[in-house]
Amino acid sequence: MADVIHFHCPACGISLRVPPAAAGFRGPCPRCRQEIIGPDPALGLDARRADTPPPEPPSNDGLLSGLPAPAFPDLGDSPPPFSQMARATEPMPLPAQEPAAGPPADLPPPVEAPAEPVPPAAAPSGSPPLLRTVLILACLVCALIGLMAGYLIGFNQNPVVPATSTKNIPAPAADPTPPAGDPTPEVETTPAPVPPAEEKPPAEKNPQSETPSTPPVEPTPPAPEPIKEEPPAPVPAEPAPPTPEESAEAALRSFLAAPDWRARSAYVLDPERVRPKMEALAADGNDGPTADANLKVAASPPAEPGAPRLFSFILARAGSADGFPVAVAETADGWKVDWETFVEFRDDHFQRFAAGEGSEIGAFHLLVRNTHYFGPNFPGIDKLTAFRVDPPMPDRTRYAFVATGSDLHKQLADATEWGAPCSPVLELFRKIREDGNSHLEITGIVAPNWRPAVH
Numbered sequence: 001m002a003d004v005i006h007f008h009c010p011a012c013g014i015s016l017r018v019p020p021a022a023a024g025f026r027g028p029c030p031r032c033r034q035e036i037i038g039p040d041p042a043l044g045l046d047a048r049r050a051d052t053p054p055p056e057p058p059s060n061d062g063l064l065s066g067l068p069a070p071a072f073p074d075l076g077d078s079p080p081p082f083s084q085m086a087r088a089t090e091p092m093p094l095p096a097q098e099p100a101a102g103p104p105a106d107l108p109p110p111v112e113a114p115a116e117p118v119p120p121a122a123a124p125s126g127s128p129p130l131l132r133t134v135l136i137l138a139c140l141v142c143a144l145i146g147l148m149a150g151y152l153i154g155f156n157q158n159p160v161v162p163a164t165s166t167k168n169i170p171a172p173a174a175d176p177t178p179p180a181g182d183p184t185p186e187v188e189t190t191p192a193p194v195p196p197a198e199e200k201p202p203a204e205k206n207p208q209s210e211t212p213s214t215p216p217v218e219p220t221p222p223a224p225e226p227i228k229e230e231p232p233a234p235v236p237a238e239p240a241p242p243t244p245e246e247s248a249e250a251a252l253r254s255f256l257a258a259p260d261w262r263a264r265s266a267y268v269l270d271p272e273r274v275r276p277k278m279e280a281l282a283a284d285g286n287d288g289p290t291a292d293a294n295l296k297v298a299a300s301p302p303a304e305p306g307a308p309r310l311f312s313f314i315l316a317r318a319g320s321a322d323g324f325p326v327a328v329a330e331t332a333d334g335w336k337v338d339w340e341t342f343v344e345f346r347d348d349h350f351q352r353f354a355a356g357e358g359s360e361i362g363a364f365h366l367l368v369r370n371t372h373y374f375g376p377n378f379p380g381i382d383k384l385t386a387f388r389v390d391p392p393m394p395d396r397t398r399y400a401f402v403a404t405g406s407d408l409h410k411q412l413a414d415a416t417e418w419g420a421p422c423s424p425v426l427e428l429f430r431k432i433r434e435d436g437n438s439h440l441e442i443t444g445i446v447a448p449n450w451r452p453a454v455h
Contacts, residue, residue, distance in 0.1 A: 007047045026050060038053060054071060098202075238278045245297060248311040248328040251335035256290040256315075270337040270455055277338065288345070292389060293317055298325055301451070308454045325392055329454050338452040341365055350391045352442065353430065354398050360430045365448045366391060367421040375399055378433055385409055387416070387442065389426065400428060401439040415448070423450050 011034035018025060024040035025028035035050035036090045045054065065438040242250070251267055258264035261278040265271050268278075281287070299312045309330045313449035316323035327338040344350070350364045366389045385403040402409045425447035432438045 005039060005041065009034070010036055010049050010052070035094050043211075119167040119420065244309060244330070245300070245311060247298075248330070249295060249313065249334045252295065252313055252326060252337055255337045256293050259289055261287050264339075267337050268330070269452055274339050281343065286371060288316065288317075294323070294344050307451065322394055327452055329452055331454055336454075339448065341452070345392065348393070348396075350398075351396050353428070354396075356430070356438065363425055363429065363444070364391065365428050365450050366421070366426050367423055368412060368416055368426070369416055369421045370416040373399055378435075378437065378439065384441075385413075387412060389428075389440070390421075398440060400426070400442045402442045408444070411445060412442070424448050424449065 004019055005023060006015065006017045008015055009029045009032065011029055012032035014029065014031045016029070016038075018038055021041065022038060024045065025038045026035065028034065029036050037048050037050055039045060039047045039434075048054070052351040114201050255264055255267035258267065261275075261282040265278055267273050268274050294314050294316045297311060298314045301310055301312070311328050312325045313328065314323040314325050326345075328335050328337075329338065346364065349362065350366065352358065353362045353364070369390075371386075371388045375386075381401075383404055386399045386401050386402045389400045390396060390397050402412060412422075415424070424445050425444050426442055427444040429441045429443045431439050431441050
């Protein structure tokens with residue numbers, strides 16, 4: 001079978017080709033877009049326009065005209081007895097039949113029914129059972145031929161045209177080569193006019209069957225839009241109460257920002273006792289706020305039973321990398337600043353006292369260590385024990401002496417491990433020797449630690 005089927009479009013004459021699977025397809029021509037039906041070589045059908053009816057199948061009336069009429073012998077009025085049929089020895093030979101003129105090519109050859117073997121028996125010639133067998137066989141052959149002829153006639157009259165689909169059957173490819181002859185002119189088909197439909201007269205209205213007209217329904221007014229309730233304004237959350245550290249820092253910042261000693265005295269411990277000292281210091285010109293101070297918490301020492309809470313802040317002034325501690329204690333009136341230690345560290349009282357300024361006796365907040373003495377010797381040093389003392393600022397180390405074996409010596413030795421400091425408040429005496437030089441002697445312990453007294 002050929003791989004493709006070549007044909008010409010019956011509308012425009014263009015050469016087309018389709019695969020054998022699309023034989024008899026129906027679809028538009030790719031050139032003229034006319035609806036055409038492709039050829040079907042298996043059925044002997046050529047390509048045609050979709051509006052052209054299929055050709056009439058050939059008549060099959062003469063298929064059986066060439067067959068001779070079967071000759072039936074005269075059987076008489078009554079059938080032969082059964083005994084004669086059983087004694088038939090030889091089958092009667094069939095009459096010769098000529099082949100039918102022009103039988104269809106697809107007709108199968110006649111099927112001969114196998115003859116059952118008959119036991120040999122003597123029978124006279126011209127036995128009726130043999131004729132009956134021939135008659136039955138002839139009827140079977142004629143019925144088979146008629147069945148095949150009817151099948152061919154019905155198949156030719158109603159050819160099967162496969163429905164086309166643009167999805168499943170490919171459109172015929174246009175052959176770029178023009179047809180050998182003149183293309184078949186396109187025939188325009190005019191659709192037959194459709195007769196107008198007859199208008200039926202309107203049916204007469206029965207006044208009894210008419211129902212009274214329904215009065216018009218007034219439109220329902222639209223429902224008013226629901227009033228949207230505005231959500232209540234959010235109530236601002238109450239700020240969380242400040243922590244003790246925040247309260248202590250706020251009191252210290254207010255103390256530093258106070259414009260003068262009177263305003264500052266509202267934030268100090270024991271103001272009744274401290275105010276005269278603050279006034280005297282302000283008279284010397286040392287008053288006003290402490291500007292550009294940086295604060296950070298240095299420590300929060302645990303409070304002893306019954307003692308107030310305390311925070312120690314490191315205060316670094318502008319232009320100074322080193323700071324000094326400031327104690328802020330909790331009282332019944334709020335957080336208050338230890339003004340005396342603040343002034344002592346801010347004005348560097350210990351360094352000025354050791355250098356010979358001011359009175360010969362003073363009390364200072366110091367770090368005390370029990371270490372070796374590496375300073376110069378002086379008369380009577382063999383009866384003294386040296387302790388290293390430092391204020392809480394760098395580069396201010398000094399040595400202070402106490403009589404060896406005295407009670408004060410024992411107290412300081414018990415309070416300080418070797419090399420480990422303690423932080424008492426010491427009373428110092430600046431002793432001037434006969435050679436004009438001086439050294440510091442510890443004359444008492446004012447307090448065992450730096451925690452301020454809260455009254």
